[in-house]
Amino acid sequence: MRNKRLPATLNHWWIVLAVAFMLIASGWIQTTSAVAADEKAPDKIRIGCAIALSGPNSIGGITTQVNPYKLWVADTNQKGGIFVPKYNKRIPVDLILYDDRSDIETSVKMAEKLIVEDKVDFMLPPWGTASNFAIAPVATKYKQPMMGITVSSPKLDERLASTPYFFVVLGQPSRLVPSTVALMQEVGVKTVAVIYVSDMFGLEHVDLVKEYVGKSDIKMPILQSYPPETQDLSPLIKRVEAEKVDAFLNYGYPPHTFLINKQMPALGYNPKFFQNGVGTQFTSYRDAFGAAGVDGVFGQWALTPKMPYAGAKEFFEGYKKMFNEEAAMGGEPAAYASLQILEQAIKKVGDLNREKIRDVIAKDTFDTIIGPMRFEKGVNVQWPGDIGQWQKGVYEVVMPKPFRTAAPIYPKPNWPAPK
Structure with missing residues (x-):
């Protein structure tokens, strides 16, 4: 069968439509490129923490959380930072510490300063059960996913029901x-x-x-x-x-x-x-x-060096090398593991969207130095x-x-x- 030729008028309209489509596509590509250019990767991912660096809680604050946090930052920056798929690159981490002087009210004020004035990307918790419960509503108010290390209470179900951005890592009473x-x-x-x-x-x-x-x-x-x-x-x-x-x-x-x-x-x-x-x-x-x-x-x-999980032994070795002392064996590995969770959640989400990161933390399982961690109703169920x-x-x-x-x-x- 012979192909029938389209009338000249139809040929004319097909050409017009093709040109229009090419112009629209070109404009879309340019617009997309412009948007991408505007969304440059941040120089650093800034993580803030108001915690006891002085006062009666400072022994626990520094030993249990600050030192493991510093070790994780050093380990992460040594490999170039956290990989963020949206920017297709690793971004270094900057840890900002404020001393709450072992005072709950000061801890809350400094946490809000870090969030509102310093505009940190993520927040880490204070030391101690009472301080953590005081900060949990702040984390939820500003939609900052936060994983409490040294918080211990048998009444977590009722306390965490109203603070969905706050998670508890420590093994509970x-x-x-x-x-x-x-x-x-x-x-x-x-x-x-x-x-x-x-x-x-x-x-x-x-x-x-x-x-x-x-x-x-x-x-x-x-x-x-x-x-x-x-x-x-x-x-x-x-x-x-x-x-x-x-x-x-x-x-x-x-x-x-x-x-x-x-x-x-x-x-x-x-x-x-x-x-x-x-x-x-x-x-x-x-x-x-x-x-x-x-x-x-x-x-x-x-939580000891004998834990049968990848990175556990290396954590204790790295801690001793960095601080010239042995790591304690309670919340310390858990504090390090909490930042492993944050890093993996960022990779899974693909960007630094805190709401999406919170949702991933709430439902996914994460490979850490204390084992496969996951949260049920905001509480970690992996504690060896x-x-x-x-x-x-x-x-x-x-x-x-x-x-x-x-x-x-x-x-x-x-x-x-x-x-």
């Missing part, structure tokens, strides 16, 4: 306290005395202690609080000693943890089972009293070390059993003889 009680039952503890700091951290832990001890056959003749500012725990120690209990638990902050470890040997009291407070997992705690001076002491949180114990200078995981790196020692060895 709802898993730590049952692990402690199960461990006491395993080794044969029959009686326990519990003392605790009279603030949110202590009070909420003790609620769970009462619940889980109450479900066991362990008796609890002493449950006593002490003020955060206390400088002397010897009256409580003497009272506990007089009761002749098997186990002694202290739910306090680093100053209380160090204080009681100094006063108990001085008073000659050595319980069969002793779990100390926040800071037990610090290598500075072991160094302050010597390996023999902490031998057999249990502590909450135990609930309870640790110092054994000959090494902090071993003793609970939960699937992650155990050594069998628990019971009864606790004697304190070293006074010099």
Whole structure:
């Protein structure tokens, strides 16, 4: 069949349409190029943090968060920064730190300054449960996804319901306290005395202690609080000693943890089972009293170099090289892991859109140095070390059993003889 030729008029209109399409396409390409040119990659990704660099919380703030954050920034910038697909390049990271002087109100004000005035791209949390709860509404108000490291509460469901931009990384009392009680039952503890700091951290832990001890056959003749500012725990120690209990638990902050470890040997009291407070997992705690001076002491949180995950060993090696001291084994690896999550979320989203990044953090799983992390209702469910114990200078995981790196020692060895 022969092809029929189109009439001249139709040929004319086809030519007109083709030219018009080419002009429109050319304009679209130029417009797209112009937009792309306007959206230049930032010189740096700026991350802000208002945290205790001085005051009573500074030991925890610097050891647990600031140092791991600095290590992650150094590691990330060594490879050129965070890769952002939108700009098809790596962008270096700049960490901006403000000292909140261990004051909650100051922490909130400085966080808002970082967000509103300094216009940082992302925010990191302060140190301590109360400060984290104070900052969570700020993170949500300004749509800044934030992963709290040192926040611990059994009431997170109700607290996080109204702060969807705030996530919690740390292993929570709802898993730590049952692990402690199960461990006491395993080794044969029959009686326990519990003392605790009279603030949110202590009070909420003790609620769970009462619940889980109450479900066991362990008796609890002493449950006593002490003020955060206390400088002397010897009256409580003497009272506990007089009761002749098997186990002694202290739910306090680093100053209380160090204080009681100094006063108990001085008073000659050595319980069969002793779990100390926040800071037990610090290598500075072991160094302050010597390996023999902490031998057999249990502590909450135990993320050690023996974790079977890529990068865990390298984290501890890098920390020691950078700060000339060993990393503690609680929130420190978790703080580093939280920034691994942020970096991976940025790559998945493709740009620095904080709302999209928040959504990815809320639903995805991330490979980190403490394992595959994911959040359920804002709380991290991956925590490979609930309870640790110092054994000959090494902090071993003793609970939960699937992650155990050594069998628990019971009864606790004697304190070293006074010099």
